[in-house]
Amino acid sequence: MRAPEKIETDRLVLARPTSADVEAIFEHYASDPDVTRFVAWPRHISTTDTEFFLKFSDHEWNRSPAGPYLARSRANGSLLGSTGLAFESENIASTGYVFAKDAWGKGYASETLGAMVDLARNLRVTRLYALCHADHRASPHVLEKCGFAHEKVLQNHTTFPNLGTPGPCDVVSYGLSF
Numbered sequence: 291m292r293a294p295e296k297i298e299t300d301r302l303v304l305a306r307p308t309s310a311d312v313e314a315i316f317e318h319y320a321s322d323p324d325v326t327r328f329v330a331w332p333r334h335i336s337t338t339d340t341e342f343f344l345k346f347s348d349h350e351w352n353r354s355p356a357g358p359y360l361a362r363s364r365a366n367g368s369l370l371g372s373t374g375l376a377f378e379s380e381n382i383a384s385t386g387y388v389f390a391k392d393a394w395g396k397g398y399a400s401e402t403l404g405a406m407v408d409l410a411r412n413l414r415v416t417r418l419y420a421l422c423h424a425d426h427r428a429s430p431h432v433l434e435k436c437g438f439a440h441e442k443v444l445q446n447h448t449t450f451p452n453l454g455t456p457g458p459c460d461v462v463s464y465g466l467s468f
Contacts, residue, residue: 291413293356293375299405302398304359307347311360311402314369316340319390323452328426329388332451350376355413361389361402373402375409381416387432399428403436418468423450424460438464448465 295306307315319325320334320343334340343358350357357376371389378384385406387399403420410418420438422429430440441463448461 291355293346297349297359297405297409298364298379299401300410301364302370302401302405303360303362303367304402306351307344307358307360307372307467309344310340311369312337312340312344314467315343315360315372318369319371319388322391323390325391326452328423328429328450329386330343330448330450341449350374353377356383356409361398369390370398373406375406375413375415375418381414382419383396383410383413383415384419384421385410386420386422399432400435407436407466410466415466416468417465419463419465421448421461421463422460423448423453424463428463433464436466438466 297304316334316337320340323333326333332339347358354377356375358372360372361369361370362368370393371387373385373387375383375385385403387402389398407418420433422433424443443460443462445460446458449458453459
């Protein structure tokens with residue numbers, strides 16, 4: 291079973307990224323130091339980094355039932371951020387999200403995460419999880435609001451290249467079983 295390349299929610303259109311999205315991804319969120327502070331991928335310094343992301347995205351979509359999605363406003367089509375599913379196996383996947391600063395605090399993260407939960411369920415995922423930096427205060431609220439349960443703190447687990455800290459940091463694991 292494969293995921294649709296486009297999903298619509300009440301306020302958003304989630305769609306597989308294409309090469310036409312490079313500039314918008316770079317400008318709206320991937321190059322912003324504040325937006326990328328708590329993500330596990332390096333902030334994009336040039337559109338070459340964003341083009342690499344698109345190659346990664348295509349690889350994920352080719353090897354798995356789904357991959358990254360861009361989140362756009364249904365009202366005006368503006369790019370707001372990104373989400374997706376990353377498959378570890380046929381029935382285990384992780385999810386996450388990143389949004390441009392002008393999209394913060396408007397409920398888009400919860401709406402997007404809810405869509406990823408529904409998608410995972412439809413793809414017969416039995417375990418969906420998300421990891422967030424131990425100091426990132428907004429993500430736990432969104433995850434719990436969408437039904438994820440706090441599981442545990444994983445010490446020295448993930449490197450966050452945009453924080454400027456040496457080595458891996460603690461992350462909090464949240465999970466959802468279907």
